[in-house]
Amino acid sequence: MSDTYAPPASATVLAIETSTASLAAAVVRDGETLGSVQSFAERNHSVLIVPEIQALLKECGVSPDSLGAIAVGQGPGSYTGVRIAVSVGKTLAWAWGKTLLGVSSLEALALGAWRTYKENAGGSIAGPVWLVPVMDARRGQVYTARFLADASGRWERLDADGIRLAAEWAEQLRTEAAAGMGPAPAILAAGEIGPQLEAAFGAGNETGPAIRLVPHAMEAVSVAELAAERLRRGERDEIHAFVPNYTQLAEAEAKLLAARARGD
Amino acid sequence: MGGTQTPGARDYHLLAIETSCDETSAAVVRNGREVLANLVSSQIDTHRQFGGVVPEIASRKHVESITVILEEALRKSGIGLADVDAVAVTQGPGLVGALLVGVVAAKSLAMALDVPLIGTHHIAGHIYANRLVGEIHYPALALVVSGGHTELVLLESEGRFRIIGRTRDDAVGEAYDKVARALHFPYPGGPHVDRLAAEAEGEIELPRAWLEPESYDFSFSGLKSAVLAEINRSRMKGETVNFASLARGFQESVIDVVTGKAMRAAAEFGVRQVLLCGGVAANRGLRERLSRLCGEAGVPLLVPPLSLCTDNAAMIAAAADLKWRRGEFSPLDLKADPQMPLEAWSVASE
């Protein structure tokens, strides 16, 4: 849920992201990164997050008063992980009376991968590119979405955040890339790519359009960038109503609904 | 003496958060004793449809409620965020995912307000809920009975905990809920069993698990099995089961053992007070028996009102006050501890 208001001319954004194995936080002012941290202490996000933020703000010389907004990677991702960033973000925004902005963790992942890819490619990006962020959601599934980008600075969402079977999703991407009109897009699957995702996305590369795997760790600057965009549009989220985007029901809920649908 | 305000001393306010199971709670307590606000958002209606607490859903609900309940507690207390002197939070024991939400929110708040953080033991909270209603005289014996706990805790002095007995299997509240299910009551069924037992005309005699003669430990799984066996036996013979008599038999067995051990401990350790704590303290049968036995033994019994017996944040503030007055604070890298030991949480200084 969000509302709109007159956007500020300039804002310092504190961004936090804990939906993946990477604990990330950054302070960004008008596109300039004042400081950032990224650590990979999995299962310790809840322990480290607050001291990391405290140290980061101090290191950047940013006082709570001078913060304009708090940006949070809202998921999807690890259930426990997204709850940590969301709980921290809500509480800080409430206690300090700051604007709260949630962004898609998948979009932040894709945007970060795209930035890195562009830097590495130099000026040699020809046609359109599909950025497909992927996070392992176990049992052959991924949290994923699809974004369209090109060298002209275009950035467009093609698919909503969701959970999908990795193998089916890879197959769909290839089929659609081959069937489209005009030049086939390059497909970049970005994220923390383990052997299972490698197998799912690599199989079939010989026959159809190739999916390139781009290992990429979540960065909070991308969260800040997306939040700054929302801020420019005059958006903000309602602090009390702010919750993670899990993209799926809790298992017990799903079972209960299924049982009710069967008439048990 | 601990907690008494010297004249002219400044008032202090602890803001406490409790999210160890299925209640999201925030409280503001002044000077360690005076409850200005104690808000509890219960998830019971959600979990009832699953027949028990679903940890993932509990965690999700805590995130939904946390800032709402904080704001409501603050508003009701009449103080502002700038008046908060420390933030207390349940560090454990409890469901890890549920604890995490409260712990992370409390740490964020302590950082945001630049005040000390006090990680607090949930059972110490149940015990010190008594200090919100009366003065505790040491040595004291606490009987902690809840859905997750059954413990006899000796307090030789303020803030020093020694567990002398604990359950070896089910907690009392857990046994009540399981028996309630066998008697076809909806979750949570403990209060139904208590009521049914009170209404019963007869009693089906069930065994008492006294364990070793010297032991203060408890065991309720055998008793629960005996209830199930009795239901089966009647069914096999085609008889209708007298649920009321069975509930009475179960309740009498539990109360005999629990109060019997508590009174033996009270005598052995020469305590000056018995404290009844935890959600099962609402059980009428248990309260009445313990009250009678304490009266006969000449040991005063303290029981908090029901709103302070079930999980709530005011009790967490009451326990955190022990550490506040001694300047024993927690670092911001405090970790939720689902198995947190009570004795180790004792205050460091007298």
Ligand SMILES: [Zn+2]
């Ligand atoms: Zn409890």
